[in-house]
Amino acid sequence: MFAPFIEALRREGLPVSVTEYLTLMQAMRAGVANYDIEDFYHLARATLAKDERYLDRFDRAFAEAFKGLEPPPAAAGDDLRPDLPEEWLRKLMEKFLGAEELAKIEKLGGFDKLMDTLRQRLAEQRGRHQGGNKWIGTAGTSPFGAYGANPEGVRIGQDRSRLRRAVKVWDKREFRDLDSDMELGIRSLKLALRRLRRFAREGAATELDLPSTIRDTARNAGSLELRMVAERRNAVKVLLLLDIGGSMDDHVRESAELFSAARAEFKHLVSFYFHNCPYERLWTANRRRADNMLPTEQVLRTYGPDYKLILVGDATMSPYEITHEGGSVEHWNAESGAVWLQRLTSHFRRAAWLNPRPRQSWREDGSVGLIHEFMEGRMYPLTLSGIETMTRDLVH
Amino acid sequence: MSFRSTERYIATRDLEVAVNAAVTLERPLLVKGEPGTGKTVLAHEVAASLGRHLIEWHIKSTTRAQQGLYEYDAVSRLRDGQLGDARVHDIRNYIIPGKLWQAFISPEPVVVLIDEIDKADIEFPNDLLLELDRMTFHVYETGETVTARHRPVVIITSNNEKELPDAFLRRCFFHYIRFPDRPTMQRIVDAHYPNLRSDLAREALEVFFRLRDVPGLKKKPATSELLDWLKLLMAEDMPAEALRAKEGQSAIPPLHGALLKNEQDVHLFERLAFLNRRNA
Structure with a gap:
């Protein structure tokens, strides 16, 4: 019954495998989370998300897969609010849209409806981005575009700082963090970088220094004289x-x-x-x-x-x-x-x-x-x- | 028998579930989190609440996985051989059991703490995969196989200095100790210092959370720093008013040495305080 959930997790990019799925089943059977959605959420998180950078994505997938059930506390509501202050959007629109356009928006169902559609559009856009496309900014697919709310107005905007803040707000969610690791072709890069390595002996003497030991033992008339040396490290x-x-x-x-x-x-x-x-x-x-x-x-x-x-x-x-x-x-x-x-x-x-x-x-x-x-x-x-x-x- | 918050250790519900899952399924629990949020203490508390003995294995940059199993002290044997010691004929005398061996042969179930696993070499976790999974290993020198009598509860902590391999992560439960929010922090403080005056606690928490909000701090103070600081405040019998930053006055809290751990942070703070004064 959890297959769609696992699929949702994999779509979000969590490396979930059968092993983890089975572990979750096992834990459920052992009664770790007894018919309590919140405990189940905690258990699933401990089993399926193995790094803190996946936690947010896990929450999203969880919320999506178990829509209709009681939402987990951490997953609810934090999706859009920190990224898109509503008054800010409203103000921005008022600033850049003429009276005529605002009337058109009214016809479309009013500002709130538009915001809803925009919200939906944003969620979709994020999904596509994680599928491997460019993020919003460079791809030029402004969420405003689809609704004729004058995308140029937002983009060219006379008030520069406002525009830059706009970019930041999208970026907050879409920017691919360089800190995350990528499996693609890095092995060959590693090998190339390996040439930069320079070894030096540092730290505590933990390795047997064979040549010195032999030399000193010989000098000691055959009775053993041990010599240690520090390990070689990439310095x-x-x-x-x-x-x-x-x-x-x-x-x-x-x-x-x-x-x-x-x-x-x-x-x-x-x-x-x-x-x-x-x-x-x-x-x-x-x-x-x-x-x-x-x-x-x-x-x-x-x-x-x-x-x-x-x-x-x-x-x-x-x-x-x-x-x-x-x-x-x-x-x-x-x-x-x-x-x-x-x-x-x-x-x-x-x-x-x-x-x-x-x-x-x-x-x-x-x-x-x-x-x-x-x-x-x-x-x-x-x-x-x-x-x-x-x-x-x-x-x- | 399940793990719950104790009088001294406040565990959030998600932590309780994660620990219980690890205990029930007898799999390792990997704990991460900001330094000072009680990762190591957790193992002590789990051991105490399960009534089991705790075996601690602290990892350093030179630690090898083999050391957790056993070490063969060839050098002493060589020396003994030269001196004609009778012990030299039995290789067992030179096999030194490691922490995991001790845990495996213990007559009662124990809790094993592998502390700061990320300090070790990048291959370290991979070398322990089989041992942690099957809880068994082979001693080549004597030809015997050591198998756990009772699978120990293994708690592993990491500070994120290195990425852990996927194969290793698959075998663990994972918990990220989030920085406690204010009510939780209040409970933690109450648990540690039940006699703390409430006005002082309130002011101290106020100062503490404000301090954490200062942008650009290199090391944000965490729970353990707060507890140390409170202890100092109590020892000095500091009045609560001393903590209240009045308009335009110095923003540096008294005894800040317990909270700010490097000179850049103190310096940053002094500069901010100076700016505040000037603005006032």
Whole structure:
């Protein structure tokens, strides 16, 4: 009877298998959750969702599969509200729609009806996105579009901050977090990155040092003299800066794969995010918000020159964003991107820029050439061979 | 016999269900959650409430799965061999049982805590798959097979430093200890300090939750920090008024060392306090 539920979970992307299903059945038979929907919810969650990043998706699938039953407390109501403040939408519409259009909306059944349809549309859109399509922003399927409520008005909007907030609100749900792992083709990337490894003996002496033991035993006239040595460990340190958003949308998969491979490969891996070009601040999470901002100064202070710096970005922007103060598209930057790039490359002696765009197209944009120049030629395509060349250059 | 909140440990309903499922089906329970939300304490409480002995296995970065089963101390044997010790003829003298072996041969059922499994090498959980599933392993040196007399309740904690393999996760129940909300926190505080003055508790919780809301803190204070801090406040006999941040006054709570654990956070806080004062 739970087959549709399991299917719903798999649709949401939870790696649920027969093993877990059987465990759930077993637990039910053992009477762990005795005819109580809430206990059943808790039990199913403990059995089927094995990581906290799946909990939200689990709640959604649960709510969907057991619609009509008493909803679980955590699954109810939190679907839309935190993402879409209703008054905000209402205000936005009033701002951008003329009297005539508002009248049309009335004809469609009024604002509330429209909101309902919009809500439904949003739910659908999320489903499609997880099926592997682009998220709302880049695909250009604005939820408003289908109802003729002037999508251009929302998009072009004179009030920039309002527009940007709009993007953030959608992104909150749709942005694929680079932190999640991707199975696709990361093995080959891992192998390529493996060249960066540098072994050093660190920590407590736990291994038998055979040559020294033999030498000292011989010296000791044959009575045993043990010598221990610390284990070999990968001591390479990597600082990864990832460009996010904007023109990087097309390259999200490659970046995610790289990130995933690097995370598994290096023990000392630190990553930050930037937009187009690094300036005086970086972000610790790909949701670039004020509360996870970090001054670049601090990054320079915290991570020593022994870190290898790898920037990942398409370097596609207006040249002013690199060369001029205040060139950033998002804020007023007192010092140009070029200054910050130079600071980064002079602090981290081993630095490289990985570009997901194919090498042939680098000449099309002036900004790519500029970055190439500031990186002193150390720009590589984000391909297997590119990474291999990069690792070789980073080591020597 | 099932697990419930105790006088000292407040468990939410979902935690109770997860623990009972793990106990009933005799499968490992994987517990994750912010540091300081009581993951390790949970194992102690489960053991206490089931009336069983607890065997703790704390994992470090150098821990290998084999160490949980047994270790063959070849080096002592070699040394004994040189000294002509009679013990050397029996290899059993050099097989040191690990925590899991101890748990398996225990005459009564026990609870095993595998603490911070993510500290170990990435292959560590995979190496324990079979042992945790079948609760049996083979000792190659002596040729014997150790099988659990009673399947122990295994509680595993993780701080998310490394991803755990899927095959491992499939065999576990999972519970994520969410940060307690205010009423739960109130119950936790009451459970630990029944004599705490209610006005002080209220003010302290107020300060604590406000502190957690400060954006950009590197390490948000958690339950264990709050409990330590309350203990300090009680020891100092701090009046509740001292905690109340008056308009434009310093926002740094007294004895903040118990709550903020690194100098960047303290610094951030001092800067915020300074801004507050200036605005006032």
